[in-house]
Amino acid sequence: MTARPKNSSVGLDESEILRRGVDTFAELGYEATTMRELARRLGVSHNFIHDRYGSKMAFWRAAVDFAFAxxxxxxxxxxxxxxxxxxxxxxxxxxxxxxxxxxxxxxxxxxxxxxxxxxxxxxxxxxxxxxxxxxxxxxxxxxxxxxxxxxxxxxxxxxxxxxxxxxxxxxxxxxxxxxxxxxxxxxxxxxxxxxxxxxxxxxxxxxx
Structure with a gap:
């Protein structure tokens, strides 16, 4: 099986991905925000966050950095x-x-x-x-x-x-x-x- 490219296209630019991440973490809280729910709100596969950011925590940090930029x-x-x-x-x-x-x-x-x-x-x-x-x-x-x-x-x-x-x-x-x-x-x-x-x-x- 061919590995999915780390930065594969998802139909959203990076700022919109991170904005939706901020919105989701703020609404649900970190613990209640599942990878599946993030994938649903981004319209991507379940593995997307792990493939691009490495972990939910890494994605949270990226979203927070974006929010406070x-x-x-x-x-x-x-x-x-x-x-x-x-x-x-x-x-x-x-x-x-x-x-x-x-x-x-x-x-x-x-x-x-x-x-x-x-x-x-x-x-x-x-x-x-x-x-x-x-x-x-x-x-x-x-x-x-x-x-x-x-x-x-x-x-x-x-x-x-x-x-x-x-x-x-x-x-x-x-x-x-x-x-x-x-x-x-x-x-x-x-x-x-x-x-x-x-x-x-x-x-x-x-x-x-």
């Missing part, structure tokens, strides 16, 4: 171009919330993986979560020293900033809490993100 570079650019500490923190939080509002699957995936100890959380922490925190930690430290931000443990500040951003992806409960409003899917995502980030920013920096 360019995010840290954009944040680093924002940090460099903003001189005032308070304004820098505001803009970073606004950027984070807008990303979470538009890329809800990333938020769902991070929220799910953050709830358990695993090599996947190690990968997210090492590659994306810690670099994010490292990029804003000097700003936060300066604001704490100036008495502008509460002097609380790092994880408390992390939850205060990242937790509400992740919550933007929880549209099902939002529709139930506010049934008179339009479904979340129909709302302007930037408006939603800016409203929530403004609350978080005011909580951190207080009235000016």
């Amino acid at each position: 360019g995010v840290q570079a954009d944040r680093d650019a924002l940090v460099v171009e903003t001189a005032d500490d308070a304004e820098r923190l505001r803009r970073v939080i606004q950027q984070l919330f807008r990303l979470a509002a538009h890329e809800t699957q990333i938020s769902r995936l991070v929220a799910d993986e953050s709830a358990r100890d695993s090599e996947r959380l190690d990968y997210l922490h090492r590659g994306f979560i810690q670099p994010f925190w490292d990029s804003i930690e000097p700003t936060i430290a300066a604001l704490i020293a100036a008495g502008r931000v509460p002097n609380v443990p790092t994880h408390v500040l992390y939850f205060a900033i990242v937790g509400p951003a992740i919550a933007v992806s929880q549209s099902a409960i939002v529709d139930r809490l506010d049934p008179a409003a339009a479904p979340v899917a129909d709302l302007d995502r930037d408006t939603l993100a800016d409203a929530l980030s403004a609350i978080v920013i005011r909580g951190l920096l207080g009235d000016e």
Whole structure:
């Protein structure tokens, strides 16, 4: 029998394969995402993921790398171009919330993986979560020293900033809490993100 070529054509470009991977892992969680289900959603044979990526875990890493591509570079650019500490923190939080509002699957995936100890959380922490925190930690430290931000443990500040951003992806409960409003899917995502980030920013920096 002739071996199937590792990079055989599947009718989808690489970005669409990885996008569907992100969507599936975010929706079902890693453990519940089977190779068979991935194959069904990609419209490929059961062996495709193994042939092209080597394993489900390798495919998960590739999908996560795709989802976060360019995010840290954009944040680093924002940090460099903003001189005032308070304004820098505001803009970073606004950027984070807008990303979470538009890329809800990333938020769902991070929220799910953050709830358990695993090599996947190690990968997210090492590659994306810690670099994010490292990029804003000097700003936060300066604001704490100036008495502008509460002097609380790092994880408390992390939850205060990242937790509400992740919550933007929880549209099902939002529709139930506010049934008179339009479904979340129909709302302007930037408006939603800016409203929530403004609350978080005011909580951190207080009235000016």
